[in-house]
Amino acid sequence: MKARIVTLPGDGVGPEVTAAAVAVLKTVAARYEHVFAFEEQLIGGIAIDATGEPLPAASLAACRSADAVLLGAVGGPKWSDPNAPVRPEQGLLALRAALGVYANLRPLQVHPALANLSPLKNEKLKNIDVLFVRELTGGAYFGAKTRSADVATDECRYTVAEIERVVRRAFELARGRRRHVTSVDKANVLETSRLWRSTVQRIAAEYPDVKLEHQLVDSMAMLLLTQPNRYDVVVTENLFGDILTDEAAALAGSLGLLPSASLGDGKAGLYEPIHGSAPDIAGQGVANPVGAILSAALLLRHSLGLETEAVAIESAVEQVLRHGPHSRDIGGHAGTGEVRDAVLAAIEDHADNAAAFFCGARACG
Numbered sequence: 001m002k003a004r005i006v007t008l009p010g011d012g013v014g015p016e017v018t019a020a021a022v023a024v025l026k027t028v029a030a031r032y033e034h035v036f037a038f039e040e041q042l043i044g045g046i047a048i049d050a051t052g053e054p055l056p057a058a059s060l061a062a063c064r065s066a067d068a069v070l071l072g073a074v075g076g077p078k079w080s081d082p083n084a085p086v087r088p089e090q091g092l093l094a095l096r097a098a099l100g101v102y103a104n105l106r107p108l109q110v111h112p113a114l115a116n117l118s119p120l121k122n123e124k125l126k127n128i129d130v131l132f133v134r135e136l137t138g139g140a141y142f143g144a145k146t147r148s149a150d151v152a153t154d155e156c157r158y159t160v161a162e163i164e165r166v167v168r169r170a171f172e173l174a175r176g177r178r179r180h181v182t183s184v185d186k187a188n189v190l191e192t193s194r195l196w197r198s199t200v201q202r203i204a205a206e207y208p209d210v211k212l213e214h215q216l217v218d219s220m221a222m223l224l225l226t227q228p229n230r231y232d233v234v235v236t237e238n239l240f241g242d243i244l245t246d247e248a249a250a251l252a253g254s255l256g257l258l259p260s261a262s263l264g265d266g267k268a269g270l271y272e273p274i275h276g277s278a279p280d281i282a283g284q285g286v287a288n289p290v291g292a293i294l295s296a297a298l299l300l301r302h303s304l305g306l307e308t309e310a311v312a313i314e315s316a317v318e319q320v321l322r323h324g325p326h327s328r329d330i331g332g333h334a335g336t337g338e339v340r341d342a343v344l345a346a347i348e349d350h351a352d353n354a355a356a357f358f359c360g361a362r363a364c365g
């Protein structure tokens, strides 16, 4: 198949991990006979430096017409002055809103080879398979902001329509999994959460085959650590989802491991690791590329419909996590390039084995 993929490497480790993910996609294209055309565009701090804008019009136009967008990360100390007139993160928020990607899927699994890195005891880490569905284009990140000398406000606003569409997506996804949705809110205090909860309750009636439970976000933060294997699909609003998924990444062993897919109503999507620009390690060639590489797998699955190829990447990553090489954040000494090369080699192996199996089954020469 032919596809146009826009890459937005961004800032800090963003370019390092995006380059690894692009290398993986190029290997998949060569091996499985697809034609992926890549177009790199600016976003974030690097875009501010070049154009004064965190999301230049040319970048947005390219993203709007792409089959999928692969993003690294934005932000960093250079652009973090609280009084700065414009910030890199505004570019990412504007992109998510403009593309209408309201459902941010953040899968969490814990690889047994990394269980010792988790702050939890090993027995708590068995059978963890959670899909977070984070609302991505509403809530406090997008509400009106005010600021005077001694008071500031961030409006948290949700409409019923915004809640309905992401909650329906969560229930649909649960039907392909263990049919259990946990909706996380703060309905004992926040009006937006009471609207969230009553909307979830109403939508749940359309899915009688899916079990629903509600959980307040503060106790959910605790339960994620004490009973993480209880959860299947967790749906929540933007800010809560942002925080809970970084917490969840600690169970897996590193923030550098988790991918994400941001989807709207069409096929096109935005794919990015859940981590930020990691300024503390940027430029050293040591960032873990696994979150970005697994985001590329999600891109193949959700935007291009290439399930076999997505599984090939995921199996390759599984093999590398099992046998190494490992980057520094997960206890190894390998650089980003070494991990990338190991994943590329494992993809080739996976494809060779699949071809041998196919030939064996057909008794071809």
Ligand SMILES: NC(=O)C1=CN([C@@H]2O[C@H](COP(=O)(O)OP(=O)(O)OC[C@H]3O[C@@H](n4cnc5c(N)ncnc54)[C@H](O)[C@@H]3O)[C@@H](O)[C@H]2O)C=CC1
Pocket (backbone or CB within 6 Å): 013, 017, 072, 073, 074, 075, 076, 077, 080, 089, 092, 254, 255, 256, 257, 272, 273, 274, 275, 276, 277, 278, 279, 280, 281, 286, 287, 288, 289, 291, 329
């Ligand atoms: N989607 C995005 O573009 C996001 C951007 N940010 C921005 O990133 C900047 C830094 O934010 P932080 O709170 O420090 O979060 P961060 O996610 O960049 O880093 C937190 C910690 O995780 C480590 N880490 C992150 N990714 C890693 C990787 N791939 N391999 C190994 N270690 C990794 C970092 O070294 C750091 O110790 C800020 O400007 C923030 O606004 C933060 C989160 C998301």
Ligand SMILES: CC(C)CC(=O)C(=O)O
Pocket (backbone or CB within 6 Å): 089, 092, 093, 242, 274
């Ligand atoms: C706008 C981003 C910096 C928010 C964030 O941390 C995220 O989406 O994970």
Ligand SMILES: [Mg+2]
Pocket (backbone or CB within 6 Å): 242, 243, 246, 274
């Ligand atoms: Mg975050």
